[in-house]
Structures are given as C-alpha cells and as structure tokens.
Amino acid sequence: MSLMRLRRSRVRPWLKKVPRQRHVRGSWLHRMLGDRLFSPELWRPTRRGVACGAATGLFWACMPMPFQMLPSGISAYLFRFNVPAAISVVWITNPVTWPLILYWQYRLGLWLLRQPAPTEVSMERLLDLAAGVPGPLLLGCAVTGLIAAAAAFSLINLLWGVVAQRWWRRHARPRQHAT
Secondary structure (H helix, E strand, O other): OOOOHOOOOOOOHHHOOOHHHHHOOOHHHHHHOOOOHOOHHHHHOHHHHHHHHHHHHHOOOOOOOOOOOOHHHHHHHHHHHHHHHHHHHHHHOOOOOOHHHHHHHHHHHHHHOOOOOOOOOOOOOOHHHHHHOOHHHHHHHHHHHHHHHHHHHHHHHHHHHHHHHHHHHOOOOOOOOOO
16 A cells, blocks of 8 residues: 555544654754654664564563553664564553463463462462562563564564565566577
8 A cells, every 4th residue: 555545544644643754853852862863774664673673672562561662662762673663562562461461471480480379369468479479570571571572583584584585576577588
C-alpha cells in the first residue's frame, strides 16, 4: 500500500497526529537529544536495525518495571537501533498478559535457584512470601529477557532473509546473455 493511499484511508486521522520532523526540530526534545534524533538509521527499517530494535524491546518487555517503552526507546537511540521496532515490541507485555508472564518468570527463577515453590499462602505468610519474591523474579526476568531477545534477533534476521530472497526472485530481470 502506498503512503498516499494510506494517508487517504481510515488511518488518516491518527497519522495527522504523528509529529513530523519539522514539528520536532527546535523543540525541547531536539535540544536535549541533538541532531542524532533525525538520523535515518533510527527510523528506517533495515535488517540489522529492526532485528536489534526488536531484541532490545523484547528484553525490556520482560523486565518488571513500569513505562518499559522509555528504557527501550532510549536504548535503541543510544545504540542506533530502529526506535519504532524497539518501542512497539514492548507492548507484547500488556496489562492482560503481564500477570501470567510474571508468574512464569518467578517460577523459572525459583527453578534456577533450586528453591521450592510455595505451596500454601495465608495472610500471615504473605509478607514473608513477598520478601522472598524479588530474587527469583529478577533472575527469571533477566533470563527470559536475554533468551527472548536472542530468539527475536535470530528469527527476524532469518525471516528478513527469506522474504528478501523471495522478493528478489520475483522481481529479478532476466539476464541478457552476450552471444
């Protein structure tokens, strides 16, 4: 779909709200981050940029913290990865999926530390149980973040190569042989 057709579609009201480069230039964000903010490698989808950006976003998505888009975007900016990929991948963990993901990260941390999972939870034990959660949870989050980032990087690189090969095969011109 061409950009002009996209702008005429139902997406148009939202596209109008996306700030353009001319709107951001000279703003507080531009003054704080400098001209590097407008570097094409941060915004154009390239194989390396999207793969690294998605890996960065997925790593931060696994961390138990609020506003994960902020460290994801800052990391992508600092390491010159694709910023839209890094920020959009973070939304894999949303308020619906987050409790389940945190639970399994906690269980993974317990398993890696060889600690037994709590079997009974009572109001008296709740504070004792909460005090022991951060260690296994953070370990599980770090491990799943690294594994998910490595998997995303590899998968995007692989899929990008397959799609690019198919595109080149479909659009390749027949070669003229010199006789």
